[in-house]
Amino acid sequence: xxxxxxxxxxxxxxxxxxxxxxxxxxxxxxxxxxxxxxxxxxxxxxxxxxxxxxxxxxxxxxxxxxxxxxxxxxxxxxxxxxxxxxxxxxxxxxxxxxxxxxxxxxxxxxxxxxxxxxxxxxxxxxxxxxxxxxxxxxxxxxxxxxxxxxxxxxxxxxxxxxxxxxxxxxxxxxxxxxxxxxxxxxxxxxxxxxxxxxxxxxxxxxxxxxxxxxxxxxxxxxxxxxxxxxxxxxxxxxxxxxxxxxxxxxxxxxxxxxxxxxxxxxxxxxxxxxxxxxxxxxxxxxxxxxxxxxxxxxxxxxxxxxxxxxxx
Amino acid sequence: xxxxxxxxxxxxxxxxxxxxxxxxxxxxxxxxxxxxxxxxxxxxxxxxxxxxxxxxxxxxxxxxxxxxxxxxxxxxxxxxxxxxxxxxxxxxxxxxxxxxxxxxxxxxxxxxxxxxxxxxxxxxxxxxxxxxxxxxxxxxxxxxxxxxxxxxxxxxxxxxxxxxxxxxxxxxxxxxxxxxxxxxxxxxxxxxxxxxxxxxxxxxxxxxxxxxxxxxxxxxxxxxxxxxxxxxxxxxxxxxxxxxxxxxxxxxxxxxxxxxxxxxxxxxxxxxxxxxxxxxxxxxxxxxxxxxxxxxxxxxxxxxxxxxxxxx
Numbered sequence: 001x002x003x004x005x006x007x008x009x010x011x012x013x014x015x016x017x018x019x020x021x022x023x024x025x026x027x028x029x030x031x032x033x034x035x036x037x038x039x040x041x042x043x044x045x046x047x048x049x050x051x052x053x054x055x056x057x058x059x060x061x062x063x064x065x066x067x068x069x070x071x072x073x074x075x076x077x078x079x080x081x082x083x084x085x086x087x088x089x090x091x092x093x094x095x096x097x098x099x100x101x102x103x104x105x106x107x108x109x110x111x112x113x114x115x116x117x118x119x120x121x122x123x124x125x126x127x128x129x130x131x132x133x134x135x136x137x138x139x140x141x142x143x144x145x146x147x148x149x150x151x152x153x154x155x156x157x158x159x160x161x162x163x164x165x166x167x168x169x170x171x172x173x174x175x176x177x178x179x180x181x182x183x184x185x186x187x188x189x190x191x192x193x194x195x196x197x198x199x200x201x202x203x204x205x206x207x208x209x210x211x212x213x214x215x216x217x218x219x220x221x222x223x224x225x226x227x228x229x230x231x232x233x234x235x236x237x238x239x240x241x242x243x244x245x246x247x248x249x250x251x252x253x254x255x256x257x258x259x260x261x262x263x264x265x266x267x268x269x270x271x272x273x274x275x276x277x278x279x280x281x282x283x284x285x286x287x288x289x290x291x292x293x294x295x296x297x298x299x300x301x302x303x304x305x306x307x308x309x310x311x312x
Numbered sequence: 313x314x315x316x317x318x319x320x321x322x323x324x325x326x327x328x329x330x331x332x333x334x335x336x337x338x339x340x341x342x343x344x345x346x347x348x349x350x351x352x353x354x355x356x357x358x359x360x361x362x363x364x365x366x367x368x369x370x371x372x373x374x375x376x377x378x379x380x381x382x383x384x385x386x387x388x389x390x391x392x393x394x395x396x397x398x399x400x401x402x403x404x405x406x407x408x409x410x411x412x413x414x415x416x417x418x419x420x421x422x423x424x425x426x427x428x429x430x431x432x433x434x435x436x437x438x439x440x441x442x443x444x445x446x447x448x449x450x451x452x453x454x455x456x457x458x459x460x461x462x463x464x465x466x467x468x469x470x471x472x473x474x475x476x477x478x479x480x481x482x483x484x485x486x487x488x489x490x491x492x493x494x495x496x497x498x499x500x501x502x503x504x505x506x507x508x509x510x511x512x513x514x515x516x517x518x519x520x521x522x523x524x525x526x527x528x529x530x531x532x533x534x535x536x537x538x539x540x541x542x543x544x545x546x547x548x549x550x551x552x553x554x555x556x557x558x559x560x561x562x563x564x565x566x567x568x569x570x571x572x573x574x575x576x577x578x579x580x581x582x583x584x585x586x587x588x589x590x591x592x593x594x595x596x597x598x599x600x601x602x603x604x605x606x607x608x609x610x611x612x613x614x615x616x617x618x619x620x621x622x623x624x
Contacts, residue, residue, distance in 0.1 A: 134557055134560075134561075145494055148494060148501055148502035148503075148505075149502045149503050180546060182457055182460060182541070182542055182545040182546065189460055189542065190460035190461045190540070190542045191460075191461055193460075193542070213545075213546075213549050214545060214546040214547065214548060214549025214550040214551075214552075214553065215549040215550070215552055215553040215556075216553075217546075217550055217553070218550075218553055218557060219553075228502070229494070230494055230501065230502045230505070230543065231542065231543050231546055233494040233525075233526060234492060234494070234525075234526040234529075234543055234546070234547065235526065235546065235550065236526060237525050237526025237527040238526040238527065238529055238530075238547065238550060239526075240526075240527055241526065241527040241528075241529070241530055241531075242554070244527075245446055245530060245567065246563075246565075248446075249446075249565055249567055251563055251565045251568070253558075253561055253563045255557065255561055256563070
């Protein structure tokens with residue numbers, strides 16, 4: 001198992017990635033092999049400074065970096081020697097099994113969509129976010145931005161992919177899966193939600209629990225919640241802002257603390273053949289460690305294979 | 313100026329409506345005339361019990377009540393003697409100038425849409441909600457549920473109606489008006505947002521400030537925020553649930569306290585010829601008082617006339 005890491009991605013690269021790797025290696029009995037992609041000299045110096053053991057590390061030098069503000073498609077095309085472009089090349093050619101980056105999100109998404117194969121039958125991949133629930137549990141919301149406009153059948157696929165992920169990664173048995181909507185009853189909603197409801201209702205691969213209104217997003221009503229990427233992205237960014245607000249206002253509350261997305265590391269792209277995990281630009285050491293853990297868990301639990309079976 | 317009140321709407325009817333009227337009358341030097349629609353005997357008994365002066369009150373008896381769970385269209389058709397049906401009849405025939413109810417929301421919306429005239433040129437009316445901003449200010453979000461699917465031109469009209477409302481009722485000079493979207497730059501978003509952006513940009517009746525992401529909804533980036541009613545409804549209900557959560561968890565924070573929607577009374581239907589204000593089912597005395605104040609303010613400031621001019 002080889003997990004590739006873009007060492008140059010994120011606001012604090014490559015330092016926080018190095019510290020994250022150090023945390024990961026010291027906390028794991030049987031660590032995966034890590035492939036570190038980026039400025040080799042810089043990385044080796046930092047590894048030495050932080051006394052990180054080298055046994056599980058491989059290095060691939062990358063001359064270029066895609067900056068956070070660059071246009072994704074253009075940057076991927078023009079910077080063939082960037083850590084992200086090299087990462088996707090290594091992933092696509094079977095040189096590694098998963099790829100992690102806290103770099104340019106758009107470039108990561110474009111790379112995942114166009115240099116990787118989608119799982120058989122998947123119309124379009126999706127990205128998800130963890131939703132802290134007031135009852136202490138954890139939910140999953142998808143899509144949160146890859147598909148601003150969707151067809152009903154896509155929401156149905158999100159439901160299947162989300163259910164598999166919730167079961168294998170979040171450890172939720174037979175996850176309740178709901179449709180984000182503006183009312184409780186069948187027939188409510190915009191044209192998309194109205195058309196998606198019957199598909200979800202008849203879907204034997206999920207445990208459908210009906211419509212989920214805005215007020216139910218943080219309750220235990222559903223474990224997996226599906227919507228198009230427009231609404232999902234608004235919900236995600238609102239939820240993220242809640243942490244900033246409560247932090248800034250010094251609200252010391254355990255629940256609002258759980259909106260600190262660094263706890264969750266990064267978001268995986270679901271529906272592609274291999275784990276691709278995208279971190280926040282502000283990812284620190286803990287986030288990097290968590291992303292490596294997540295990639296290892298996804299590989300270990302054979303998440304992609306299971307999705308493929310359920311989608312068939 | 314005659315403001316009609318559905319005395320039978322809401323979970324605590326007619327008691328909380330009576331108490332709200334009492335608060336309103338005792339707090340206002342020159343109160344409007346109020347037309348109380350509902351079970352006359354019950355209402356008169358409660359008014360006497362609460363020693364409410366009768367000088368500014370008129371009564372219209374209504375035999376029937378539309379329950380909270382009834383199907384809106386059917387109920388309005390079958391219960392011609394209900395307080396809501398009578399209220400809309402009085403409003404449409406010029407017997408009163410505004411109508412307030414905390415009753416069946418669907419019936420109020422159907423009544424507003426089909427028994428009232430829309431303002432000239434308005435494709436469809438919208439409903440809005442107040443959004444507490446972390447900087448202490450107050451924003452306006454619309455549509456929050458009347459139009460689950462929209463055309464770009466509708467969002468453009470929401471922007472105009474919202475700007476007029478923000479200026480005249482919320483007292484915000486030249487309100488910054490933004491488009492709810494998934495990214496900052498022009499060209500981002502779903503097909504609707506992509507098509508609405510240039511319309512808003514060229515709209516001389518508003519002060520367009522660009523795209524508003526989920527993380528900016530609670531900041532001061534925009535005063536008026538427009539979207540279709542699907543996304544808007546999800547945002548509204550999420551925001552409402554924040555108050556419930558912080559209340560339940562005993563988070564004593566001034567900002568989260570402001571998500572108590574009882575403070576704001578009710579939501580007006582924008583784009584119809586006369587003020588129609590819809591309260592929460594759980595409206596208490598304070599909410600009723602605030603709704604009467606709001607109706608009076610909307611009439612006094614000529615909000616509908618001003619919208620008509622700006623939309624022309």
